[in-house]
Amino acid sequence: QIFNASQEVLAKVSANATRQQKLNNYWQGRKLLITAGPTHEAIDPVRFIGNRSSGKMGFAIAEAAAKAGAQVTLIAGPVSLKSSPDIERVDVRSAEQMFAAVKEHYQQQDCFIGAAAVADYRVKEAANEKIKKQDGVDELTLELVKNPDIIQWVAAQKDKPFVVGFAAETNNLIGYAKDKLARKNLDMICANLVGESLGFEAQDNQLTFITNNKVEENPLSDKQDQALALLAFIAGNN
Amino acid sequence: QIFNASQEVLAKVSANATRQQKLNNYWQGRKLLITAGPTHEAIDPVRFIGNRSSGKMGFAIAEAAAKAGAQVTLIAGPVSLKSSPDIERVDVRSAEQMFAAVKEHYQQQDCFIGAAAVADYRVKEAANEKIKKQDGVDELTLELVKNPDIIQWVAAQKDKPFVVGFAAETNNLIGYAKDKLARKNLDMICANLVGESLGFEAQDNQLTFITNNKVEENPLSDKQDQALALLAFIAGNN
Numbered sequence: 155q156i157f158n159a160s161q162e163v164l165a166k167v168s169a170n171a172t173r174q175q176k177l178n179n180y181w182q183g184r185k186l187l188i189t190a191g192p193t194h195e196a197i198d199p200v201r202f203i204g205n206r207s208s209g210k211m212g213f214a215i216a217e218a219a220a221k222a223g224a225q226v227t228l229i230a231g232p233v234s235l236k237s238s239p240d241i242e243r244v245d246v247r248s249a250e251q252m253f254a255a256v257k258e259h260y261q262q263q264d265c266f267i268g269a270a271a272v273a274d275y276r277v278k279e280a281a282n283e284k285i286k287k288q289d290g291v292d293e294l295t296l297e298l299v300k301n302p303d304i305i306q307w308v309a310a311q312k313d314k315p316f317v318v319g320f321a322a323e324t325n326n327l328i329g330y331a332k333d334k335l336a337r338k339n340l341d342m343i344c345a346n347l348v349g350e351s352l353g354f355e356a357q358d359n360q361l362t363f364i365t366n367n368k369v370e371e372n373p374l375s376d377k378q379d380q381a382l383a384l385l386a387f388i389a390g391n392n
Numbered sequence: 393q394i395f396n397a398s399q400e401v402l403a404k405v406s407a408n409a410t411r412q413q414k415l416n417n418y419w420q421g422r423k424l425l426i427t428a429g430p431t432h433e434a435i436d437p438v439r440f441i442g443n444r445s446s447g448k449m450g451f452a453i454a455e456a457a458a459k460a461g462a463q464v465t466l467i468a469g470p471v472s473l474k475s476s477p478d479i480e481r482v483d484v485r486s487a488e489q490m491f492a493a494v495k496e497h498y499q500q501q502d503c504f505i506g507a508a509a510v511a512d513y514r515v516k517e518a519a520n521e522k523i524k525k526q527d528g529v530d531e532l533t534l535e536l537v538k539n540p541d542i543i544q545w546v547a548a549q550k551d552k553p554f555v556v557g558f559a560a561e562t563n564n565l566i567g568y569a570k571d572k573l574a575r576k577n578l579d580m581i582c583a584n585l586v587g588e589s590l591g592f593e594a595q596d597n598q599l600t601f602i603t604n605n606k607v608e609e610n611p612l613s614d615k616q617d618q619a620l621a622l623l624a625f626i627a628g629n630n
Binding site: 194197199200201202203204205206207234271273274275278283284286287291292293294295296297298299300322323324325330348 | 432435437438439440441442443444445472509511512513516521522524525529530531532533534535536537538560561562563568586
């Protein structure tokens, strides 16, 4: 039994080493631009519209790619996560700031992964001072306007890198994801069911990798493992 | 010179010990209920309206009070901060959940500190599924309704504890704070200028303590030190 257990451990160590070697073969020296985290759209200096993205999935991909030898530029929304010193990091808050940073960095990249949960809408006119609650005013209307679609913009550039998007959905996951892949002209999309214990704010995740001619469902695991599977899938499809 | 330096160190150690002893004399065995952090008001399962409160000020007060021997109940909005095991912690997300937790715990407390940045408004009808961005729809209107005023409710109870509020403002700080103290019938308010490097999301803070007959401005320092000064001020005014 001890012999079997150690055989298993050895087999796992060997499988991990093989996987890492394969990742290194592809990613070594390649350039990856990745966005991660939420964006915060200001209502006033203290209030904002946000979303539940923790940034963990995007940061896990950035770290795994850097470990495999890629030159990683990480454009991060407001999160409290740390990143390795060998990752070039640009911190932003709003979708418009994230778009500006992507425009500045997208050229000469081999791959762009849009893992950030970019707000679809921002407040039409954010207030410069904190909005005071007014007595007697029980209702308030917030007017929103559409934000630029960052990943669609990248995918529309002539000199575009390999573009990977995410679709985080609470229902009709694969349907919405395939629609997004086609509509935005992405090279690949990672479909990501979000709910109570999955995706946003969770440690574990289950991504389905979709290209024009493939659908590959990855088993549930932690975000570090999903990141390795994602990078391996890109390597196998390029 | 070495002698002077060690004299200074000794004086500081001695001053800190005296301050801690004074805090213990008042807070030992007293019951403190404190709210901290932001609230998140759901727009749909992934989007919300939030604010920039990090929860650090409220958590610092809770920890300092527990260290001084108080029985602390901490009602925390969505933050990634840890708290000591001797603090009874209730985690909530929305203003309505925070209100329910306060109603459940406010009785038989000696002091209530409302350090949370409770959202003034919530979304009138939050969606059960993620709202899809629609092509051609460039504007969106979000209808908000007023949230319950938690601290005003506590201050209006017959069996109310000593009630301490916060006023985080970007302008006209003391004016707004005094108005809030009177309007909500609080026993004390901590006025808190928020801006780029102060208050929300910052390590340092500068509170001004205001009661009906006192205004005491505390010098700028870290939130741990502000917490001690706040607890000392309460001790000196009860």
